[in-house]
Amino acid sequence: MSRLVTWWRALSGPAKFRLYTRCTFHVAIVAVVGGMVAAAASPWSMAVIVFAGLITIAAVDGQPELATFPTVVSRRWTGTALIVTLSVLWLVAAVVVRVADDKAITDDARTVGLFATVLAALAIVPFHRYRWRLLLVISLATGLAFGESLMVGLLLAVGAAATGYLVAGTTLLTVWGLRVVDELEHAKRVEAELQVAEERLRFARDLHDVVGRGFSAIAVKSELAAALSRAGDTERATAEMDEVKTLAVESMGQMRTLVRGYRNIDLRGEVAGARSLLSAVRCRLVVEGDAAKVPQRNHEVAAWVVREGTTNIVEHSSATTATLTLGAAGMSLRNNAPHGATGERSGLRGLAERLAAVGATLDVTASADEFILEIHWEKT
Incomplete structure (x- = not known):
């Protein structure tokens, strides 16, 4: 039975x-x-x-x-x-x-x-x-x-x-x-695929806008510096090469900022994205508490909890309601209508490793009617 x-x-x-x-x-x-x-x-x-x-x-x-x-x-x-x-x-x-x-x-x-x-x-x-x-x-x-x-x-x-x-x-x-x-x-599957495609396009567009202009300027100024050097105007050629160096350093910094912005995630942005994604699959997200209550050092890992927990709800449940609780001592994300047993999920394992790195703990509670992720910022 x-x-x-x-x-x-x-x-x-x-x-x-x-x-x-x-x-x-x-x-x-x-x-x-x-x-x-x-x-x-x-x-x-x-x-x-x-x-x-x-x-x-x-x-x-x-x-x-x-x-x-x-x-x-x-x-x-x-x-x-x-x-x-x-x-x-x-x-x-x-x-x-x-x-x-x-x-x-x-x-x-x-x-x-x-x-x-x-x-x-x-x-x-x-x-x-x-x-x-x-x-x-x-x-x-x-x-x-x-x-x-x-x-x-x-x-x-x-x-x-x-x-x-x-x-x-x-x-x-x-x-x-x-x-x-x-x-x-x-339509649900196509919407998820479109969201991934849109994110890839956004990153490609940002990479082109941030790095492309700098590389173009570097190429032009390098050609100018080479022409000035052949013409014997070493002083202007040196000045142009200094500008090339400055542009290269700035472009590298902009690229790092872009990649960091792509890899790092913001808690408030993830909460807004979770509400939008769950709404697309007919699941209402209720947020209790405020992101400001979460300790600043834990904002990034809290954002990862929201992202992974939302993905878990979409892939492993038929949830109609979900509740996200944010607090100074910890946070939780619960949903109804889970599909079967928890099993070995790589996403939860990776999330536990992220939390352990900042001294936090993850507790998973699964029943026939509810699935709960509960996080404590400090081990007790």
């Missing part, structure tokens, strides 16, 4: 929704089978209905639109098997209704035929290109084949069409919901 619970919690939100959808289809099919079995009178019709229900469940599981995981290989042959099974059942039932003299036998055959029509509307028609035309043809054929008279047949056709359109429409709405979930998950 514990393994099942752990497996369920480790699933992503979209995977859980897909699994729920498949189970819903299974329950619907079982309910239809149960109703038809209750209406059937003979053992052979009951056996046929149960067999057709099992084939339908296999066909639903074989649809790629309903696969719980992207790696699951769709079984197209189950759809073909279902079409053949339901077609044979429908035709045999229609023949029995027309040729049998026993009312009990004709009622059973009619039940089987209507059952085949409902299953077709549930598991075949929604995935066909011309689904609505096909459903209309099936409904008319069902009314004409199983109606005792023309008027009864028309009424039966109308009922079969109404039921079929309702069942097929429900299936299509469910598939549409799955597609929306997939698109949202894809």
Whole structure:
């Protein structure tokens, strides 16, 4: 049981929704089978209905639109098997209704035929290109084949069409919901990739703006100094080379400042970035306390805690709320809906090493409903 619970919690939100959808289809099919079995009178019709229900469940599981995981290989042959099974059942039932003299036998055959029509509307028609035309043809054929008279047949056709359109429409709405979930998950991944790309572009732009101008000036002044030296004006050439040296030192300093600004992180900036990133994944961040309360010597490592903790929330949870607490004695970051056990995460290990370097400690508390990072600035 514990393994099942752990497996369920480790699933992503979209995977859980897909699994729920498949189970819903299974329950619907079982309910239809149960109703038809209750209406059937003979053992052979009951056996046929149960067999057709099992084939339908296999066909639903074989649809790629309903696969719980992207790696699951769709079984197209189950759809073909279902079409053949339901077609044979429908035709045999229609023949029995027309040729049998026993009312009990004709009622059973009619039940089987209507059952085949409902299953077709549930598991075949929604995935066909011309689904609505096909459903209309099936409904008319069902009314004409199983109606005792023309008027009864028309009424039966109308009922079969109404039921079929309702069942097929429900299936299509469910598939549409799955597609929306997939698109949202894809948009989430694309947004994360765009953020990384934007950061790379920002660094490239800053590097070009800061260093490119200095290097260009150095190149021009070096050429001028060489020309002056060849012309015999050594005093001006020396002055130009002094300026080249000054520019080189300034450019190196600007590059160090740029790289340091890229590598070092600011606590307030990280809190703002965490709020923005978590908001993009539908998680609300609540900040308690103020960055000013954190000791100045711990600002940088606190910023790393916020960054790594935010990454941990995005990658290892389906959190809807997170709380960041900042104080003079320590800080904490907690979130709901974690995925499974903590395991060995390199990010947390690296964070613990950063904290140990400044004399701070990291405590991780993981439960089924909450994940907590708690930091104390001084060992106690």
